Amino acid sequence: MKGLAIVGGGNICAALLSGLLDGDTPLVDRDQISVVEQLPDRAAYLRERFGVSTPELAEAVRASDTVVLMVKPYHIEDLLPRLAEHLTPDHLVISVIGGVSTARVESDLPKTPVVRAMPNTAASVGQAITAISAGAYAEDTHLDRAESLLRAVGKVVRVPETQLNAITAFSGSGPAFFFYFAEALIDAGVLLGLPRALSEEMVIQTAVGAAAMLRDSGDDPVHLRAAVSSPGGTTITAIRELEKAGVRGAVMAATEAGRDRTNQISEQADRTGR
Numbered sequence: 001m002k003g004l005a006i007v008g009g010g011n012i013c014a015a016l017l018s019g020l021l022d023g024d025t026p027l028v029d030r031d032q033i034s035v036v037e038q039l040p041d042r043a044a045y046l047r048e049r050f051g052v053s054t055p056e057l058a059e060a061v062r063a064s065d066t067v068v069l070m071v072k073p074y075h076i077e078d079l080l081p082r083l084a085e086h087l088t089p090d091h092l093v094i095s096v097i098g099g100v101s102t103a104r105v106e107s108d109l110p111k112t113p114v115v116r117a118m119p120n121t122a123a124s125v126g127q128a129i130t131a132i133s134a135g136a137y138a139e140d141t142h143l144d145r146a147e148s149l150l151r152a153v154g155k156v157v158r159v160p161e162t163q164l165n166a167i168t169a170f171s172g173s174g175p176a177f178f179f180y181f182a183e184a185l186i187d188a189g190v191l192l193g194l195p196r197a198l199s200e201e202m203v204i205q206t207a208v209g210a211a212a213m214l215r216d217s218g219d220d221p222v223h224l225r226a227a228v229s230s231p232g233g234t235t236i237t238a239i240r241e242l243e244k245a246g247v248r249g250a251v252m253a254a255t256e257a258g259r260d261r262t263n264q265i266s267e268q269a270d271r272t273g274r
């Protein structure tokens with residue numbers, strides 16, 4: 001890689017930078033990374049925290065062959081025409097922008113290879129799952145380039161772009177759903193009379209243990225839950241309450257709502273295209 005330019009230095013950018021640069025053997029040389037961030041205080045934080053440079057757009061694009069877009073969907077109308085002025089035929093654009101299609105990004109750029117990617121914030125600890133799709137001008141070599149970058153911060157799967165709006169609301173948002181459940185369980189421990197710090201410690205380690213079992217045991221969640229649920233015991237008694245409250249249906253409805261919101265963002269973005 002010649003250099004990596006990231007445009008938009010917010011939460012997902014910080015997660016990617018943590019995953020790439022933290023640790024004893026950084027996966028990418030920090031001298032090769034520049035972040036274009038419009039808020040001066042945020043740019044200063046990124047320089048201080050990650051040791052990356054924060055130049056203007058033109059300079060960052062000139063010093064790179066890969067440009068990662070990490071702005072909000074409503075930022076693209078202003079950004080893409082300015083980006084187009086600085087791109088060369090050697091550039092690959094990786095767009096992480098939720099709900100914005102490769103066709104919409106391409107519509108403001110000069111026949112540029114675009115790969116759309118949906119990671120999640122677990123990139124910060126090298127445990128993301130990222131789905132990627134190629135745009136009209138991206139070839140396998142471009143997908144390979146995007147994959148090798150994103151593999152440095154977790155797993156990568158290649159999917160048809162038609163699945164990416166669902167995936168945005170599913171694994172893109174996914175960590176938030178697990179954090180939400182952890183929050184609820186910590187409060188539940190407090191309700192049962194445990195000190196909050198102890199409840200938090202127990203919930204975090206229980207989540208880590210359950211995640212490791214899901215990944216490593218070779219068993220599916222149904223069997224793993226059955227093995228915790230003794231006949232006539234405490235677990236099944238508690239699970240009945242989750243079923244009565246419709247938690248399973250609520251999870252499905254929540255992801256549908258997220259997917260619908262992503263579709264709405266896509267339509268709004270398409271209306272601003274050329």
Ligand SMILES: NC(=O)C1=CN([C@@H]2O[C@H](COP(=O)(O)OP(=O)(O)OC[C@H]3O[C@@H](n4cnc5c(N)ncnc54)[C@H](O)[C@@H]3O)[C@@H](O)[C@H]2O)C=CC1
Pocket residue numbers: 007008009010011012013036037038039042070071072073075078079096097098099118119120121172173
């Ligand atoms: N936060 C997450 O977990 C994930 C976010 N995404 C996607 O990543 C994108 C960014 O999300 P967040 O980081 O959460 O948002 P954020 O609001 O934290 O960060 C966006 C940053 O872009 C900057 N920015 C906007 N326009 C700019 C421009 N023209 N030049 C330079 N900087 C500019 C803003 O000042 C802000 O710091 C969104 O499109 C979102 O859908 C994708 C996967 C996961």
Ligand SMILES: O=C(O)[C@@H]1CCC=N1
Pocket residue numbers: 098168169172173
């Ligand atoms: O909430 C959002 O819009 C973004 C997309 C996926 C995760 N965060």
